Amino acid sequence: MGASPECEFEQIEWPLRIIFVGSICLTILLMVALGYLVPQWSSLPAVARVVLPAGTAWSLLVSGYGLCVRCRTPRVVNEAMERRTLLDAGTGVFNSRYLDMRLAEHEDLARRHGDFVSVLWVNLDGFGKVNAGHGYQAGDVVLRTLAGTMARQLRSCDVFGRIGGDDFLAVLPQTDRRQAHIPAERLRVSVEECVCQAEGGKVVDSLHVSIGVAAYPVNGETMHDVVQAAGRALRQAKDAGGNTVVSAEDFIHSDSRADAIIRKVRSQPNA
Structure with a gap:
């Protein structure tokens, strides 16, 4: 931007x-x-x-x-x-308003051209302990540092922003769910290897994230549905102990019907 x-x-x-x-x-x-x-x-x-x-x-x-x-x-x-107004004041990445705009834009493009769009819902594991153990100022530094670290792992065409608290969203155009696992894993590793230097010389390490992955159109007929599917996958990642990447299951639970949905989307006129 x-x-x-x-x-x-x-x-x-x-x-x-x-x-x-x-x-x-x-x-x-x-x-x-x-x-x-x-x-x-x-x-x-x-x-x-x-x-x-x-x-x-x-x-x-x-x-x-x-x-x-x-x-x-x-x-x-x-x-x-x-x-x-499109940037998150605490982290410097895009905010939820901008993400909503780009989600609508990519849904329209994907619907017209028959493309995939993947969504990564990222949440910091145990972030409350960072605030409790190091203070809220250190927590703000951690959020800002990790947001910048994760944003640098993505392509220039991808969109990364904060949707609130310690939750972030990445939108990956022209990327199916299987392909999205590569950048998702890259995000996870980058956080795992990150060491944050907070005010007063405090070092905050051993940080992890859980990531839920979902894709349009196999996980939803709208990007809103896809984001919700990514949220459900994120909860599964949390339940599994965190520091992991989990993909949402196909919302139609049938490969043949998934293929039919994709063919239907790709057959629509580019108007």
């Missing part, structure tokens, strides 16, 4: 280039025009014949640029504020 640092630099740099080139062109035009229109122009010192048009051209262009920046600033500020 948002422009990369390179794009932001380009947005700042190109107006300056326009001002530089434009001032040269406008200076030349003013010099030529004044040479024809002002009889006394040729009698002025050479320095004056350069400085006057150049100064006038520069003033006009800088004034125009300033007006453009003032007109553009409210839009930039609004865009920045909108971006902040």
Whole structure:
């Protein structure tokens, strides 16, 4: 979401280039025009014949640029504020509002193109003990560190965000449930190997996550159903002792009917 640092630099740099080139062109035009229109122009010192048009051209262009920046600033500020409303303040990853938007978007794309979309529901094991043993500030550091660690394990096309508390959701487009096990396991291992340095030098380690995996359309006819299926798989992972990945069972409990559902989705027109 948002422009990369390179794009932001380009947005700042190109107006300056326009001002530089434009001032040269406008200076030349003013010099030529004044040479024809002002009889006394040729009698002025050479320095004056350069400085006057150049100064006038520069003033006009800088004034125009300033007006453009003032007109553009409210839009930039609004865009920045909108971006902040889509991020979770505690962890810096996307929030539930953004996840809901992307879930709806990926459901629509998958329905039209006959693709799979997988969902990973991630929950930290024993996070209450972290807060109890190290304090809530340490817990906040752990959440922020682990969120960044997990987000880095996913592809650029995947969506990762916090849905509340110590629960996170990853949306994996064009990924079936079996393929989703690979990034799910990668997330689990990355947390297991993570060591968090909290305030005051406290080290928080031995962290684990449980992950429930579900996929559209085999675990639900809507992404809402798929998320619920991932939640049920997560509960099974918790019941199994945690620090594991569990897939939801097919909601139709029949491979032949699952194939029929997928064929039906893929046969729908791309409209």
